Amino acid sequence: MDYRYIERILKARVYDVAIESPLEPARRLSRRLGNRVLFKREDLQPVFSFKLRGAYNRIAHLTPEQAARGVICASAGNHAQGVALGARRRGVRAVIVMPRTTPSIKVQAVADLGGEIVLEGDDYDAAFEHAMGLGEAQGLTFIHPFDDPEVIAGQGTIAMELLRQKPEGMDAIFVPVGGGGLIGGIAVYIKSLYPEIRIVGVEPEDAASMHASLAAGRRVTLDRVGIFHDGVAVRRVGEETFRLARQYVDEIVLVTTDETCAAIQDIFEDTRAIVEPAGGLAVAGMKKWVAREGCRDRTLVAINCGANMNFDRLRHVAERADLGGEREALFAVEIPERPGSFHAFCELVGRRSVTEFNYRYGDPAAARIFVGLALAQGREERESLRASIEAAGFPVMDMTGNEMAKLHVRYMVGGHAPGLEHELLYRFEFPERPGALLRFLQAIGSRWNISLFHYRNHGSDYGRVLAGIQVPPSERGEFLRHLDELHYAYTEETTNPAYRLFLGP
Numbered sequence: 001m002d003y004r005y006i007e008r009i010l011k012a013r014v015y016d017v018a019i020e021s022p023l024e025p026a027r028r029l030s031r032r033l034g035n036r037v038l039f040k041r042e043d044l045q046p047v048f049s050f051k052l053r054g055a056y057n058r059i060a061h062l063t064p065e066q067a068a069r070g071v072i073c074a075s076a077g078n079h080a081q082g083v084a085l086g087a088r089r090r091g092v093r094a095v096i097v098m099p100r101t102t103p104s105i106k107v108q109a110v111a112d113l114g115g116e117i118v119l120e121g122d123d124y125d126a127a128f129e130h131a132m133g134l135g136e137a138q139g140l141t142f143i144h145p146f147d148d149p150e151v152i153a154g155q156g157t158i159a160m161e162l163l164r165q166k167p168e169g170m171d172a173i174f175v176p177v178g179g180g181g182l183i184g185g186i187a188v189y190i191k192s193l194y195p196e197i198r199i200v201g202v203e204p205e206d207a208a209s210m211h212a213s214l215a216a217g218r219r220v221t222l223d224r225v226g227i228f229h230d231g232v233a234v235r236r237v238g239e240e241t242f243r244l245a246r247q248y249v250d251e252i253v254l255v256t257t258d259e260t261c262a263a264i265q266d267i268f269e270d271t272r273a274i275v276e277p278a279g280g281l282a283v284a285g286m287k288k289w290v291a292r293e294g295c296r297d298r299t300l301v302a303i304n305c306g307a308n309m310n311f312d313r314l315r316h317v318a319e320r321a322d323l324g325g326e327r328e329a330l331f332a333v334e335i336p337e338r339p340g341s342f343h344a345f346c347e348l349v350g351r352r353s354v355t356e357f358n359y360r361y362g363d364p365a366a367a368r369i370f371v372g373l374a375l376a377q378g379r380e381e382r383e384s385l386r387a388s389i390e391a392a393g394f395p396v397m398d399m400t401g402n403e404m405a406k407l408h409v410r411y412m413v414g415g416h417a418p419g420l421e422h423e424l425l426y427r428f429e430f431p432e433r434p435g436a437l438l439r440f441l442q443a444i445g446s447r448w449n450i451s452l453f454h455y456r457n458h459g460s461d462y463g464r465v466l467a468g469i470q471v472p473p474s475e476r477g478e479f480l481r482h483l484d485e486l487h488y489a490y491t492e493e494t495t496n497p498a499y500r501l502f503l504g505p
Contacts, residue, residue, distance in 0.1 A: 049308060069138070173303070343446055427491045
């Protein structure tokens, strides 16, 4: 038992600024996973993150001489806000060095808390070096974001609260891992008192510095880290946090960006709160761990560590959540280039919801389409669906795990079609319900060839389609009468300059 940390955590001074965050049941996720899932709501802290616990505890332990000179830190996010708030509460000068690339909303948040902002460098490493030099020159005390015993102890107060809030026991606690301060503080307290409780760290696959270090038996510096999970994007974990992780952490689970996006949606559906990517890591790791272990009726705790979400990331999260939750499949399918082929393919798909349909004429013999399909039963349904499409004579390739396809190709299916004759371009809207796309194609009929098709829907009330249809001049009057009889809202876009520049024959 590490008595030094137990004492530090018990004596930590955090509640001048922090709240005892609630431990809430996640009823929807519990039903889905077959286990009792609890969320530790650190996203409800005054700065929407656990970081103020450790920052304030460190500031509270300054000597009078240190407090008189002030503190400094380097951070582009939650730690900066924690230091600024803690320093204001203690009446201490706080200099916050942030990269020039820091979003303005985060800079303003720190300024609102009274921090003296210095913008320096294009990344955290440059800001850190400048902060260390500036702190030494001005006699400021550096407040480390994770590798400091008082910071670790401050984060460890979360574990103290957990044992008070859930005295009848927990089977496993899932903790996001960046530099290691949060998991270090939680693990040392929990394991010292209840060694049977599993402590599971969760890292992104593209920022797994603790996982790599534990595997190597020494601290490893990653060449680069992904920036989606910016709250835990640390190239090298702390020396003290690594020591604690080696001694007290049971394992590290790695998750993908898509799995985190699905977890953010899971948390929203239970709490109506939108956590940041780092805040979704624990749930993503929990889901992966439960699937691997096949466990049921366990009590599992996820630390929802923060909710400082950049608004411009929400679209990306929404796009990738269904893929991460295995609720959407992406296929590249080849069908014959002739009237009625779309109809035949959609008959095969049946009433399954189509989330995306991209196609552009490019070959007189074969049409290649990019299609997204909603799933209810995950991977098994996806594999079964792929097999049924192939059995029907349509060559198919599963693109669900293809990163380039998900990031780029799905938005680039198109281009000019030289030699294509008599194409008209229309936008359509129709009420969105199961089978709506199939009914739309049935209504359009198989008489005229569809030469361009784009459809994308994620929960909208109306399906929106952009379609190119080959209609000889002699048949255009009949075609327009047919459209009017369908009672679908439509707009002709044949003369739209965007069509002429990028899509037209």
